[in-house]
Amino acid sequence: MLQAIGLTSTPRRNAPPAVDDLTFEAPPGRVTALLGAPGAGKTAALRLMLELDSGRGVAYFRGRPLHRIAHPAREVGVLLGDVPGHPSRTVRGQLRMLCAAAGTPVTRADEMLEVVGLAGLGDQRLGTLSVGMDRRLGLASALLGDPHTLVLDDPAEGLSPRENSWLHGLLRAHAAQGGTVLYATADPKEAARTADRVVTLDAGRLVADQDVTDFARTRLRPRVAVRTPHAARLAAVVSREARAARRSVEVIPEVNGRVTVYGSTCAEIGDTAFRHGVPVHQLADEIGDTGPAAPPPDGTEAHRPAADLSELPPPIRARPARGPLRPLRYELRRSLGVRTTTLIMASVLLVSAALSVLLARTGGTPLPRALAAWPEVLPLPPAALGAGILGALSFGDEFRYPALAAGRGTVPRRIGLLLAKLTVTAGFALLLAALTVVCGAQCLRLFYGPELITVPANAFALGASWAGLTVGCAWAGLLAAGVFRVTGAGIAAVLAVPVLVVPLVQKVFAAPSARSVTGLPGRLRELAWWQLPQEADRWVLAVARLVAQPVGAALALSLSALVCAYLFTSLRGKVRW
Structure with missing residues (x-):
């Protein structure tokens, strides 16, 4: 189990902290998504857990903070961004070098290449890898030590739908074997589709900690996406007809001629645009996010009182990397x-x-x-x-x-x-x-x-x-x-x-x-x-x-x-x- 208690990042100058009193749990055997818009504090929270940045709070990996684990690579597998390797090094050479750093047998490198589907690309240079292959190599690096916990920062960024499906299938398989998986994402639909539990952040604070069923029910709802050169006119017409018919329809004008309509259908919006002579360039059904600040009706939102200043959480000290075991x-x-x-x-x-x-x-x-x-x-x-x-x-x-x-x-x-x-x-x-x-x-x-x-x-x-x-x-x-x-x-x-x-x-x-x-x-x-x-x-x-x-x-x-x-x-x- 991964437990984050009172995580608070060190604020810069007069700016608010990127993470503010964040507490949640990622249970074993389940996939937990850390959801938030860009800038919500997801990456900062992960770096605090891994003791890469200074701040306050504590993160326990099966009851122990990371600096008290003798061999962190065998307990926590990490993927933060791209694979940091020399572009002229081969895929197999990179993994074998990391095997010496993690203290694992060199045969583990070929095993991981088989697991992530890079068995035939072991001699390819890192500088020639595509985004999908780089993500696969990053996962292989994270899995070298056979860790119990996986901590991943937006692992599906830049992947195709097929690669995305493969990635989350691998994470699901790791959780099915009793491991803990925590990954950060900015896509609520991806979180609802692939996670068992969703922890939502906004401005560095915990907004909701929900089971995926409750998250999908309270945070996601169907909507109609419309793109037209006369967005303001279409929004006014749809709102006026909804009031006349006494229907609950929410119309939200957006940038670049886009209008989002909740509580209606593509057929109704298309008919309304046709009757009033409004040209439509795009008309599609979507599943939309209600936004992190909207409280769920069933009371599952995680509202907690502010931390008592007399009981500050322990400090987190950024510690240098351990040297290779071999x-x-x-x-x-x-x-x-x-x-x-x-x-x-x-x-x-x-x-x-x-x-x-x-x-x-x-x-x-x-x-x-x-x-x-x-x-x-x-x-x-x-x-x-x-x-x-x-x-x-x-x-x-x-x-x-x-x-x-x-x-x-x-x-x-x-x-x-x-x-x-x-x-x-x-x-x-x-x-x-x-x-x-x-x-x-x-x-x-x-x-x-x-x-x-x-x-x-x-x-x-x-x-x-x-x-x-x-x-x-x-x-x-x-x-x-x-x-x-x-x-x-x-x-x-x-x-x-x-x-x-x-x-x-x-x-x-x-x-x-x-x-x-x-x-x-x-x-x-x-x-x-x-x-x-x-x-x-x-x-x-x-x-x-x-x-x-x-x-x-x-x-x-x-x-x-x-x-x-x-x-x-x-x-x-x-x-x-």
């Missing part, structure tokens, strides 16, 4: 589910190979720089820049296409998700660094012969420095995009390291120093409670030498600042919420 698997599927990663790596390898050949041809470039494809005029080699772009996209795509926010709001800032992103981007950066050197060596061997390729004496130190540069750039882009919530900020942070930070570090190292770090490994061994092996001297000196380089020091400084900024924003969000 963050490493989620991040791998997110990164490899689109062609962007492959295209970036392929472009970097092609550019690096071409630069390696050109640098070796001049003869003035050392072999390590030629293999890394790093000419003096470039602030960073293509491999480091490509790794930084991949890192920036890792968090940038989360904010641009928030797949994890489909039912929970903002992109999560969890340590597990951050560690998964750091691991995956580091793996891509190391792979890119290794492939760049291998491809460069093979190109030089092919163009100039094997005698050009020689292993330098300090190959280990050079390799460690090269790996640290690419991984550091990847992490700098990742953390900057996570802090500033945009991909461009991550790329700017990567470029700022050689352009801005390195010159500052060079000035620091160029200044005269009165102290030396000579003997650092021995002093570290003395401070350690365990006995370091003698080989550790070489490792510690290699690390110190690497950090002492301007680029290494600049990367270390930048990463430290970005880590602190990321942790600060994460902790501030937890304290605020």
Whole structure:
């Protein structure tokens, strides 16, 4: 059962709240429609229930508020608007990525494709889906965790009558299995046709909470819709004849030459228009809504006294989204589910190979720089820049296409998700660094012969420095995009390291120093409670030498600042919420 008690949204400035003291229940095994005209507060009420917006009140899902449910995706399935996914990702890839986020087996994705009728479209891109297919995919995403409750915001918007019938049949089947279904709609005829219970809102307040039979009897009645260029004249003629015949007929002129007549028939209106020479462009029978403010005659309208200010409902705090239950698997599927990663790596390898050949041809470039494809005029080699772009996209795509926010709001800032992103981007950066050197060596061997390729004496130190540069750039882009919530900020942070930070570090190292770090490994061994092996001297000196380089020091400084900024924003969000 879904219970909403005292839901009240936070008003903006001097405007009234979008939802005002809303209380109702959506029982299990039944379909409940939240009915209201556009702007009545339906979406705001759903967002308050899901703790996406701040306000007051409480919403219980089988007796527990959402923030106290360990795995919300297994209790509540949510569809708010379109599917928030990368347009280049496939339908199957989107669902498999969400399976990792919900902690469900990957086979659940194919099962849901069968349920929603998209089994043959698993390889289709999200950007090519029609409105109907997008709604089907959204329902599949909501059903991945096999939830008890479905919360849907106008799921039939833009659907054809056939797709609409299929949608409500699926919702009816979910309710028949004991689940709870709550969906918002602005169409009273749709609510009367598909729901078991109708909760009506007007200006954010509860107007009526009725069984569908009572709703259809008290809120819907037949009417005649007429469209004519002489609407005012026809309305006057029909009203005059109704008074003369002492018949209860209600005539309501509307915009664009439309007249709505209650208490009459198409035949009577057509005869009246013919007798008085009024041309008619449209004449049709309809089922009309009496309006949310009209009280039902049987007293089923939900009039309740205003809430006592001394007993305010508890506050609702908008909480950030939970991270994926399987963050490493989620991040791998997110990164490899689109062609962007492959295209970036392929472009970097092609550019690096071409630069390696050109640098070796001049003869003035050392072999390590030629293999890394790093000419003096470039602030960073293509491999480091490509790794930084991949890192920036890792968090940038989360904010641009928030797949994890489909039912929970903002992109999560969890340590597990951050560690998964750091691991995956580091793996891509190391792979890119290794492939760049291998491809460069093979190109030089092919163009100039094997005698050009020689292993330098300090190959280990050079390799460690090269790996640290690419991984550091990847992490700098990742953390900057996570802090500033945009991909461009991550790329700017990567470029700022050689352009801005390195010159500052060079000035620091160029200044005269009165102290030396000579003997650092021995002093570290003395401070350690365990006995370091003698080989550790070489490792510690290699690390110190690497950090002492301007680029290494600049990367270390930048990463430290970005880590602190990321942790600060994460902790501030937890304290605020």
